[in-house]
Amino acid sequence: MSNMKTTGQQHGRRSWAEPWKIKMVEPIDMLDDEGRRGAMEEAGYNTFLLRSDAVYIDLLTDSGTNAMSDRQWAALMMGDEAYAGSRNYYRLEETVQKFYGYRYLVPTHQGRGAEHLISQAAIKEGQVVPGNMYFTTTRLHQELAGGTFIDVIIDEAHDPKSEHPFKGNIDLAKLERVIEERGAGNIAYVSLAGTVNMAGGQPVSMENVKAVRELCNRHGVKLYLDATRLAENAYFIKEREPGWRDRPIAEIVRAFCDYSDGAWKSSKKDGLVNIGGWLCVNDFELFEELRNMVVVYEGLHTYGGIAGRDMEAMAIGIEECMNDDYMHSRIGQVRYLADMLLEWGIPIVRPTGGHAVFLDALGFYPDMPRECYPAQTLAAKLFLDSGVRGMERGAVSAGRDPETGLDRKPALELVRLTLPRRVYTQAHMDVTAEAIKAVWDKRGEAKGLKMVYEPRYLRFFQARFEPLE
């Protein structure tokens, strides 16, 4: 039975509240105008290069920024820091098997550790990896393993105004075409992510994963999931897909995973911890290979680069993120912020996604050339106005095409305001919305940025810019 009933909604109340109360607080304050200007200049107009002390409300990412529960903090004291065979590993293994249903688990220090292992083990030089929109670290690991990512997400995902309820879905015709053109033997696997990050946190339907599985079966192709935000994806299935309304999030996650051959996960997101990740597969031979590789790149196969105490907190985080009441408040907070912006006519990606509100920078600055990095500019302007930190998710994040060396120009040029879980209150959301409104009202003044330093990999993390004005 769903525990959503405890929100009191059955009594006709309109409001919801978080199913937790605050036990410990971390003071924050805002630098004055001059302080914020100095901090932004020092950071080369890249919000990743700001010191967090300079930030007032930090919506850079939901990755590793979660507030852990009292149960998780208490669990840290139960860490078994044995080099080999830690009891926390077995607890994590049992929990992952129970909730995600896979046979074999390899722990990793975070998501990209798992991406590295699966890419190296499952991609052969020259193979392609079709998937539902690229993610920065995922695609890079696929490329470093000799693969080429091919986007087969539905067209609606590239349109910020489309109200399609499952904009994360794979376009089956596109996928079939890739398989037929390249030949099934040249497909490493299909890479399917829940609540697609770069599309605006957009979900994948159960119907779609089932159909993708059937298509993969017909061609003998493997299907692996990026389960980083799969519990959040399950909320949208419950809300929007016929037949799932009365099913708990946990059941939906399990049913979704059952269509796949394995998954990787950054537990730093909907897994409700600050560090950790894992990789799971059902195939024993592949598992043996991964278990062997993990000792080279991460650590022994019973800790994979993290402490025993962190594995214990991860196991509890899995149980907590499957709580329907919690998930209702989580997605509800994202919508609270989005709805204020919509009321003021501020352009954001529709429908509102699972982990963040995405500002449409091309809607803010329709006349600014893409070469002047509208989203990078908008993220900088927002920090300068109010100390609110967001993240560019546009041309800078997309990087260069490895073959041509030219800048990729994704259809979406966005600033992501990502909500850490169980961290900020609705008052913080009010202040954030008002800051965005102030930047929106002054949108005619923005001139853009030029890139003055570009690192080789994942340039958005460390690139530096100068203002054009």
Ligand code: PM9
């Ligand atoms: N995502 C995020 O902020 C953190 C790094 S990139 C700015 O959204 C997916 C869907 C992710 C993700 C990280 C990873 C990698 C894999 N898949 O950061 O290595 O969103 O734990 O996970 C970030 P790790």
